[in-house]
Structure formats: structure tokens, C-alpha cells
Amino acid sequence: MMTARTAEAPEDLASSRAAPGSSTRLVTERADLAELAAPEVSVCVLRRGIDPDVEAFVRERLLPRPLAETLLVDPGAPDLAPLATGAPHSPGREAFLHDVRGLISLFADLTGCPRVGVRLARLDRPMCPRLHADMVTVRLVTTYVGPGTEWAEHAAVRRDRLGHRANGVPDEDSGVLRAGARLRRMAPFDVGLLKGEAWPGNQGRGAVHRSPPGTSPRVVVTLDALA
Incomplete structure (x- = not known):
């Protein structure tokens, strides 16, 4: 029985985009996230640098306390104050809220959804430890602190496992990854768009992903398109 390889650091952008038959698009411009609409694409990742003000705020004000905030917002005028409850006004706080507001605007522009579900969480263990595909249209995920979401190419997995x-067998032993395949991992601040099984015409091709293994604390924001 094969063993899944450990997820590696993000690969070279040029070689990843040139891979024939890839179900992933790695981009550096927000406008290129529209490539998610291509039928063969299930994962689109926007590579972006770490904002030091946002990272400092998240580490100092959000990481030390329990986080489990869920909001339903109008993307045109989202009230995000609950995401920073208890944190004094500061450049870092405003930079963090500005960043999340920008993600909501970007997500709404791409999906056309009238409402967005926002979730901010601190995770101390894998929330979804096994490779799976979600029954959603599309989900956005960004990890501000800690290891990012792991995913696999469409052709790299056996969906029946x-x-x-997998009947309780861990991914590393179940054979869910085909021989020679490896997982990939988003870096902190990357913006990942994961096309789900409910995306029109995408049944059987939903983005296969999981939480990274280990107990390193993470601060994660996810967005869902809602009607």
C-alpha cells in the first residue's frame, strides 16, 4: 500500500501553471482568479506576500484567544467589527479588517453572490484531517498564521477513498493518493478558491483538500457564497 508524501513548500509558479492537465491554477494577479471558471480547474490560488501589520495584529491579538466567529454579511457593506471584538483600535486592527473586507469584495465579484458567510477561527488541531471534497459551490480560504490548507490534483486521487x-484508514495508508502523487500546501496569506461538488457541472471534480496535520495553532478565515 502506498504512502502519501508529506506536503511540500509551494512549487515554482511557472512550472505549476505549465503542468499539462493540471486542475490547479496558481496566480499572482487577482483578476486571474477568474480562471476558476474553467471546467478543468478545481483549485485556484492567489499568491500574495505577508502583510506585516496584519500578521502582527493576528499574532498578538487573535492567536492568544479562542476564536469561533461566524458572520453573514452584505458584501457591499460588511460589518466586520465582531471579528476584532476586544481589540483596541490600531493600524494592525484596521489593516486586518481592511484585508478581510477586500477578500469579501473579491469573492462577491467572482461569484456574484448577494451574501457571504464569513468564518474566523483559531484551530489547534486539524478541523478536517482527511482529504475530502465539499458539497458547496465554491469556498475561499486564507490562513493568516500557521500552515495553510493542503490539496491534491484531481488526477492524483482515488475519489472512492x-x-x-476510507473506513477510518488515515490518508497516509488508505491509498487515496495515486502512486507518485503528492499533496500541495498553501502558504500563509495565500488566497485559495476551492470549487466544490455543487458548482454547476462539477460533480465528481470538487477540490480535494484537508487541514494540515499537526498541532501548530492556525488563524483561518473562510468565505462561502450564499444565495
Whole structure:
């Protein structure tokens, strides 16, 4: 039985985009996230640098305390104050809220959704430890602190062994990854768009992903498109 390789650091952008038959697009411009609409694409990742003000705020004000905030917002005028409850006004606080507001605007522009579900969480263990595909249209995920979400190419997995179908056997032993395949991992501040099984015409091709293994604390924001 094959063993899944450990997820590696993000690969070279040029070589990743040139890979024939890839279900992933790695981009550096926000406008290029529109490539998610291509039928063969299930994951689109915007590479972006770490904002030191945002990172400092998240580490100093959000990481030390429990976080489990869920909001339903109008993307045109989102009230995000609950995401920073208890944190005094500061350049870092405003930079963090500005960044999340920008992600919501970007997500709404790409999806056309009238409402966005926002979730901010501190995670001390993998929330979704096994490779799986979500029954959603599309989800945005950004990790501000800690290791990012892991994913696999569409052609790299056996879907009959995803999630509960592995009968409790860990991914590393279930054979869910085909021989020679490896997981990939988003870097902090990357913006990942994960196309789900409910995306029109995408049944059987939903983005296969999981939380990174280990107990390193993470601060993660996810966005869902809602009607």
C-alpha cells in the first residue's frame, strides 16, 4: 500500500501553471482568479506576500484567544467589527479588517453572490484531517498564521477513498493518493478558491483538500457564497 508524501513548500509558479492537465491554477494577479471558471480547474490560488501589520495584529491579538466567529454579511457593506471584538483600535486592527473586507469584495465579484458567510477561527488541531471534497459551490480560504490548507490534483486521487469512504484508514495508508502523487500546501496569506461538488457541472471534480496535520495553532478565515 502506498504512502502519501508529506506536503511540500509551494512549487515554482511557472512550472505549476505549465503542468499539462493540471486542475490547479496558481496566480499572482487577482483578476486571474477568474480562471476558476474553467471546467478543468478545481483549485485556484492567489499568491500574495505577508502583510506585516496584519500578521502582527493576528499574532498578538487573535492567536492568544479562542476564536469561533461566524458572520453573514452584505458584501457591499460588511460589518466586520465582531471579528476584532476586544481589540483596541490600531493600524494592525484596521489593516486586518481592511484585508478581510477586500477578500469579501473579491469573492462577491467572482461569484456574484448577494451574501457571504464569513468564518474566523483559531484551530489547534486539524478541523478536517482527511482529504475530502465539499458539497458547496465554491469556498475561499486564507490562513493568516500557521500552515495553510493542503490539496491534491484531481488526477492524483482515488475519489472512492475520500473521507469516510476510507473506513477510518488515515490518508497516509488508505491509498487515496495515486502512486507518485503528492499533496500541495498553501502558504500563509495565500488566497485559495476551492470549487466544490455543487458548482454547476462539477460533480465528481470538487477540490480535494484537508487541514494540515499537526498541532501548530492556525488563524483561518473562510468565505462561502450564499444565495
